[in-house]
Amino acid sequence: MTDLLLVLPVLIPMSTGILTLLAWRRRRLQRGLSLAGAAGLLAAGVALFAEVSGPGILSSQIGGWPAPFGITFVADLFSAVMVLVAGLVGFTVALYSLTSIDPILESFGYHPLYHFLLMGVSGAFLTGDLFNLYVWFEVMLVSSFVLMALGGGRRRTDGAVKYVTLNLLSSTLFLVALGILYGLAGTLNMADLAGKFAQVSASQPVGVLRMLPMLFLIAFGIKAAAFPLFFWLPASYHTPPIAISALFAGLLTKVGVYALIRVFSLIFVGDTAYTHTLILVIAGLTMVTGVFGAISQNEFRRILSFHIVSQIGYMIMGLGLGTPLGLAAAVFYIAHHIFVKTNLFLISGVVQRLGGTLDLRKLGGLYATRPVVAGLFLVPALSLAGVPPLSGFFAKLGLVQAGVADGRYLIVAVSLAVSLLTLYSMTKIWNEAFWKKAPEAGAREGARPDADLRAPLVPVALLAAVTVVVGLAAGPVFGVAERAGAQLAHPAGYIEAVLGGGSR
């Protein structure tokens, strides 16, 4: 049963990808399969989470080869939460794309690529082997490259080129780091490395030992869009169709953050005074540069893209603190961020449909004409800024508590100031798009102010409800995050689950 549960989040998107490939020319069938597959992934995520939140960490040795020789799939609470949230976002965005995606893009293979991307994301969350993680990264990136460039056009190709170049550079660095690490420690199984790397550390000069974490920090930092390696993200995320950028905004950078947290809580833990302090500095700078970038923008999706960067800073802050509470807050923050940010991107799609543009200077008056849309924007926007009782408030509260408990007042002050600025730029979107009078310029091309929005608003409302529920039930949800944080901070259980006994 464990063996099945652990691979289902990979097998379901893979089967869906295959079936949608077979149904290439039958669009209705393909759409139905796509939605059913996404729902299946969500169900598998729920089942896995239910299992992991009970007895403990699960592992399965793929192919029956025992760790550390074979590939291990392992799910602790952190992995299970990530798969669950990925399933939720995969389902809601699939629902949204049925109402919005251009039929031409569907005929170019949108649905199969969508599911192969989800397969890569789930695989990355579940694998217990660093080289296998690299492979899942590639599965995810190759699909995302095509999705990013799908349909062509000058603007989209321009964004895709930046995205592809920087991500390929990151993959190369990751591979180089893997080679060096394997040369030193002789294994790439993460649980095995946790012990082996400490042994190797004793006999190596400090320069070599610091270079390796730095290589991983840069490789994953590019993927996570952390300072100063984030510039590819705001340059590319506003070009693809809304559904694609919503999926990317929710999931892709978070896979980078996931990898950072995994590696720096399990393997590179011997030199925290150096590595984790550096991570904290990066976290602070990421928050500040991201939010300042957002303030200077006037396009809906560009503002949101810069906010992704700024929010990545908060997640890394939890990692930099390194305490169980800090890691718990980081886990909570990532989960919260994934559904809130996806929601905001979906709403930007609804606004684009109403106004024909995403340029805030040309939008206006949506509160008067469409109060429901305005209300649904406010929920995730306020959650992102950290207003109680929404999920973002508790995510930030956890981080601040962890920072204060650890005596890191500077980063706490920075995070609170950035929160205010986030609220400022959400207010700006609210004022420009919803509150001010519609500009006089007359009807723009593509604007459909009386479009029927019942179908596209269903996924938006679903995600908004999740934000509210997570905020209202913050106690139990944060309890789960705390247990995940404790598992990350004390990896003995994780190592035992992988190396001892094999599959239970």
Next chain:
Amino acid sequence: MTSLILQVAVRVLMPLLLMFSVFLLVRGHNLPGGGFSGGLVAASAWALFAIVYGAGAARRALRVDPLTLIAAGLGTILASGAVGLVSGRPFLTGLWGALDLGAYGAWMVGTPLLFDFGVYLSVIGVVLTIIFVLEEE
């Protein structure tokens, strides 16, 4: 291309290349070869055919859409892994059985061969999708 020499040569070469690709596929478990290289050889045979007679003729001769080949290959890979799961072992566990061929002796067949066959189909599908599109441009 209308070269008579090439047209005649392709008719002779194609069956040889296709047989060689199957040979590589079956040999691959313990010796150099396998689904990937076998698939490339088979795809190169079809690519040769497409260069000489045109992509349209090659598509007609192939009968199945290369995209379907990709899907079938991935499906075969999935099935070879799922055999392990169904029998209560981890995903992708290699399971073996003997196939008695009478006078030719007993062959050991197992899920790794099925996996390799999936790779073989996928590689042919991917390479031919690309080559046919380029040839038709």
